[in-house]
Amino acid sequence: MVERTLRRQRHRRQALPLEAYPVTAQRLLVTLKRLGTATVVELAGQLNLSEAGIRGPLGLLEASGLVAHRLVGHGPGRRRHSYELTEAGEAVFPTHSEALWEGMVVYLSREDPERLAGFWHWLAEQQRAELSSLVDPASGTLPRDELQHVYEQQKFLADVEEADDGAHELKVYHCPFLSVARDHPVICELERTMLDQVHPDSEVHRLEHQVRGDRRCVYHFVPQGA
Secondary structure: OHHHHHHHHHHHHHOOOHHHOOHHHHHHHHHHHHHOOEEHHHHHHHHOOOHHHHHHHHHHHHHOOOEEEEEEOOOOOOOEEEEEEOHHHHOOOOOOOHHHHHHHHHHHHHHOHHHHHHHHHHHHHHHHHHHHOOOOOOOOOOOHHHHHHHHHHOOOEEEEEEOOOOOEEEEEEEOOOHHHHHHOOHHHHHHHHHHHHOOOOEEEEEEEOHHHOOOOEEEEEEEOOO
């Protein structure tokens, strides 16, 4: 655990912020963050650019170690390159002073686990209180746009969308707490409890989970009685 934490800290120290890259490179990084993997054809379609127009920026990102590719496809026909972010590429996305944060967690997990557990609950309560202040008094629940706004303020890359069944979903593509949550999954359980508390009219189901290896976290909000 300590070696993994140190490696992540090193990537964070070396990484330029996302805003430091040219606009097309930024859009490529964000699109790969959202999609997980994509071919040149898929990236061009997402960005509404020509394939030739993205090959240059994509090549520079790969040469910088932020993006890697692998061959996909089998059988007759030409195999294609599928691109994805590397660990260094993930590091360009913002975090909450991660080096200091993870150092504190490692220290407390060794020296005072009970106090660390108390800290997680305190942190969840702060988040719940902030979200509760935005709850619509008429419905008693948190409006979708407010939910997305709060997540974006805290440096998540997240969307709130309507699902096929008419319910809505919170999709988190980048979580600034992910590296810590992998070692302390209680963070995720507290987040889920918090979402339950500010959506009393819905049942909250987690369909995908980055800690399990999924490329994003997806929370599905099903209205009570639906």
